[in-house]
Amino acid sequence: MLLPLHACDRGHCFGSFWTGFRRDAGTAVFKNVCKYIHIHAHIHTYIHTYIHTYLKAFFPNIADRLKLLINPSPNFTAIVTGHGKLKTYLHKYKIIENPQCICNKGKQIVDHIIYSCDLHEKERDKLVAVITRTGQWPVSKSKMMLKYYKDFKQFTDSIVLNEG
Numbered sequence: 755m756l757l758p759l760h761a762c763d764r765g766h767c768f769g770s771f772w773t774g775f776r777r778d779a780g781t782a783v784f785k786n787v788c789k790y791i792h793i794h795a796h797i798h799t800y801i802h803t804y805i806h807t808y809l810k811a812f813f814p815n816i817a818d819r820l821k822l823l824i825n826p827s828p829n830f831t832a833i834v835t836g837h838g839k840l841k842t843y844l845h846k847y848k849i850i851e852n853p854q855c856i857c858n859k860g861k862q863i864v865d866h867i868i869y870s871c872d873l874h875e876k877e878r879d880k881l882v883a884v885i886t887r888t889g890q891w892p893v894s895k896s897k898m899m900l901k902y903y904k905d906f907k908q909f910t911d912s913i914v915l916n917e918g
């Protein structure tokens with residue numbers, strides 16, 4: 755059984771869909787979504803592959819993913835799937851010209867947001883404080899999800915991503 759991960763209402767990808775780690779299952783779901791948004795078959799395979807790559811870093815094994823009851827939010831979904839309002843994603847689809855983060859210290863990739871962007875330092879400090887009570891920082895994305903899901907979710911929900 756696949757659990758809902760994604761609830762996105764931005765850009766060309768809207769509605770809710772369910773995704774897993776088996777390429778065939780995920781692709782079937784994407785086909786359903788794409789029926790509504792009329793994008794061509796090769797594009798949705800491309801999007802699926804792109805999201806799949808990011809998801810794997812957070813959930814290397816599907817058993818861990820299924821154990822987790824995720825309450826998705828736009829920021830959380832964008833960061834875990836590497837799409838949505840991330841500048842690198844918008845740039846990839848030629849929606850914007852420049853993938854650089856507003857901080858000007860690199861492209862706005864997922865790792866930049868989580869581990870190094872100055873704009874999210876205050877929020878990151880809170881996450882680091884919680885994690886270093888029992889472990890070490892930096893932690894991998896998969897460990898973050900496995901051990902610190904709630905704190906990581908709070909981090910993603912508290913940061914402001916490309917708004918204002």
Ligand SMILES: [Zn+2]
Binds near residue numbers: 855858860
């Ligand atoms: Zn930045």
